[in-house]
Amino acid sequence: MEKDACVREAIQHLCTGGMVLGYGHKQRPESIYGNPGLYPGMFPWFFPYGKGGFQNEAMTKWMSRQEHAHHLLMYHDRHFQRDEYFIFLVFSQKQIVDSNSGGYILSERKHFDSISQKICNLDIRLL
Numbered sequence: 001m002e003k004d005a006c007v008r009e010a011i012q013h014l015c016t017g018g019m020v021l022g023y024g025h026k027q028r029p030e031s032i033y034g035n036p037g038l039y040p041g042m043f044p045w046f047f048p049y050g051k052g053g054f055q056n057e058a059m060t061k062w063m064s065r066q067e068h069a070h071h072l073l074m075y076h077d078r079h080f081q082r083d084e085y086f087i088f089l090v091f092s093q094k095q096i097v098d099s100n101s102g103g104y105i106l107s108e109r110k111h112f113d114s115i116s117q118k119i120c121n122l123d124i125r126l127l
Contacts, residue, residue, distance in 0.1 A: 032093050043086060046072075046079070066094065 014020070030038055036056040040047035047053060054065050063071065069090045071081045080086055 020029065032096065041090070043083070065097070
């Protein structure tokens, strides 16, 4: 369907009393770090009563985020595997966490001053 046809259909839907679903949001975005309620909030059908998210303090055996994701994806009825959004979010957030924890500059002491000077003098517009 072309954009104009989609817009016409949406306007007609609203004018004839069609229902609309609105999603609210907080002033401050949720963090993906140290937030055991993040996944239960996004996937309430997977985590009844808001329990079972990553880094959950109620777990009897502590697991890393990667181990916990693997455990959930190997669940017996495969409902975590079948949900395309769950897999996408877990993978995307793993990439974010890995890139943030692995992004550092290593230099020898004798070159530190010249490298730090070059970094400080970078033109922000070029980045």
